[in-house]
Amino acid sequence: MAPHDAVAVIAGGGSGLGRATAHRLHRQGRTVVLLDLPDSQGKAAAAALGERAHFVPADVTDPEQVRQAFVDAAGHGPVRAAVNCAGIATPGRILGKRGTLPAEDFRRVIEINLLGTFHVLAAAATVMAGNTPDNGDRGVIVCTASIAAYDGQIGQAAYAASKGGVASLTLAAARDLADSAIRVVTVAPGLFDTPLLSGLPEKARTQLGAAVPHPSRLGSPDEYASLVGHILDNPMLNGEVIRLDGALRMPPR
Secondary structure, three states: OOOOOEEEEEEEOHHHHHHHHHHHHHHHHEEEEEEEEEOHHHHHHHHOOOEEEEEEEEOOOOOOHHHHHHHHOOOOOOOOEEEEEOOOOOOOOEEEEOOEEEHHHHHHHHHHHHHHHHHHHHHHHHHOOOOEEOEEEEEEEHHHHHHHHHHHHOOOOHHHHHHHHHHHHHHHHHHHHHHEEEEEEEEEEEOOOOOHHHOOHHHHHHHHHHOOOOOOOOOOOHHHHHHHHHHHOOOOOOOOOOEEEOOOOOOOO
């Protein structure tokens, strides 16, 4: 997919994997639109990139906000790429010291990680469907799952369920959108050096990295962004969930 005159929307683009992806796609010549919460770092991240970078405040749990964000993004040119990195990882055991996991806590993770992914996917597909095909594609949508979709640990019931839903959505969405020449691919990262892990003590971060078979370290957000760039460029990648985890298989805890 040629980057010239193309717009990429990155949900959750204010930090972590999303910010790294925005930087890489911007360096490749794309116009990037960072979709993130109003109080996020999205506005500052877009400003740091300079020209061809824009911030659109939106909550991925609100389909109308997401739809309008993509309409606004299309004002900068044809939206040919959408990457959804918005998500949370609220922990909680089904039965814990404080009793049963509250349904509202479970629901909130599903709303952001799974429904939010669907809202971004649907809004992206709507604007992409009107594009003129470029190298056979009208657009590419990249979703973000997690190896927790397969190796959910103790305390990850909500997170694993939400990311498992994203993984299962991938092939069905790719098949649904094939007639519109829109590809859908999901990345399932392992342990990455993102804000989700930044609050841990350095010793804990080192131990987590050492658990990865090879390379024995936390992944870099730019390595995630590099894979996104390849997905956009490789027209045969479609309907697939790609583990990006250094051969890690998570233990129960």
